[in-house]
Amino acid sequence: MDTKKKNIKESSIQDALFEIGGELAYKLYKVLKGKENVDELIIADKLKISLNSLRNLIYKFDQYNLLSSTRKKDRKKGWYIYYFTLNQRYIEDLIVKLKDEKIKKLEKKLEREELHEFYKCVNKCIRMNIENAMETNFMCPECGSLLELEDQEKNIIKLKKSIEELKA
Template identity: 40%
Template sequence: MIETDVRKLFTLEDGVQVERHVRIVDNSFVFTNHKGETISKKMRITEDLIKYVVTELVGEEALSIIFYLRGKKQISEFIIAEELDLEIHLVRNLLYRLLEFNIVSFIRKKDRIKGWYICYWDFNEHMVPYLAEKIRLSKITKLKERLEREQKHTFYMCRNACVRMPFEKSMEFHFKCPECGTLMHEQDNKRTMEFIKHQLKELESMKKIC
């Protein structure tokens, strides 16, 4: 039996809010417009993609929670803590960190017996491709900014490689390392720029995720 689920998302594209729908079919996703028309190819949400996104945004320590929630619905944070043998305060901390990126969501229900509210959590698997693409674009932007700095500035460094400073900052220290006191020399940053360009090429050549 093929399982199908449809989720509605609102994303910002060039500063404009755009309505997007995600149709999840057998653990794969297809992006559609509000009419249900496909606007991107079907792509499988793999375990590796989930690991990549969660690790990049929150950290490896949150992976056990995500994979426990995967395929389940509205799981109490107390159940999560018990099943994973984790302290409840740690579970809550990780869940709220995941919530910051909409990787998870929750609803609050009042316990009829105890009278307090309990949070029940879901893993928003459909957000993974959007977040993966956001990470990719963010890395590209940062690398371009770094490359621009490398191209515009001359850098100086001591033989012990304590610190690396642009020309203007080096002048303030009279070209002497503030850490070890030895003379700082101009650094040839051609290899640094080539490395950045290589990273940029790899990221830009990656298939756009969404």
Template identity: 35%
Template sequence: MQEKFLRDAIGYIVGKQNEPLVDILQKDKYINEFLIAKKLNIEINQTRNILYRLTEHGIVSSTRKKDAKKGWYTYFWKIEITKSFEFLKNLLIKRIHDMNSQIKSRETKLFYICETCNVEHNEENALLNNFICNECGNVYVLKDNTKVIRDMKKELDSHERELEYLNLELGKEKAKDDHKKDLVMKKVAKEKLEERQAKYAKRKLEKQKLAGTLKKDSKKPSKKSSAKKPVKKSSQKKSSKKQSKAKTKKK
């Protein structure tokens, strides 16, 4: 069903003959435009033209790479499923709206037909022609719209069902997109947290170092502490606590 929707969207914009693009383009991987041209069996310029037209509707997106030697860009393309479905959804909504107004018109207005030429006119135009065909001179007959309306309602029904399916698929795609976004956000948040933690740890270490040098400056280093070098973090803390305790005792 997904593939049918994508074919419909692409076919509507760039013609049925280019629907095979659906089989060439991928969702998660960019495809080289020269490969696309080769597979479609058309010129590269024609291929680009088609892809640009699809870009205007968000159906495809691209990235480019510069050829270091030749200095020109090669484009790589992928299909945008969610955007394609949204495009088709709007198209279907419009078709349903049009079909509804056509049905309403058929149900409420009169239409006349020349049975020889098989040409149809609405009431105003038929009246202007005095209900006589200006091609063959035959008199118009009132058109029976029963079959037309029945066919239109069938078409309307199929559009509505298609829209229902499409909404389901669109919902699934959006959920996938949200999940991806969520994963990216979580990753970014995790990286930021780690960055903050690293900064905090670094600052703490710098403070400790600074505190250590200040003490050295204010106090003459005792023979004991200089002998203890290098000092571990934990032992440094303990010793400083002991020192402060000793100070208060002296007082």
């Protein structure tokens, strides 16, 4: 099971899991890592959260197929207890998917920057497109200062750099 993850960095896993469910998601990962059919009661206990909170977290993992589960009826109590196993190989898919989403978002932002001019207040209260700037006669609605055409070159370079880094 562990041989497949050799080329995934732990920090990438951590980042991706933080994104889907914060620190708890990474804790859940650590509890399940390398084990099979872990009792939900034990997981909730280790994470120090209620079963309801655990189920919310499980739901987030399920959306990316990160878990498989079985359930068994507790004969004494009469209810079902769930047991979870991490789908290690889907973690890589999650990382790729989140990265793709991020790249797409940045590319859209870049496109917007390249296609439109923006005006901003000299006091940095606000940033608006030309239509909105015309409506306020190029005055900041917050502080009354004049709006000036933003030099977008820096933003564009920054965005391009971020996109390149993500693609690398």
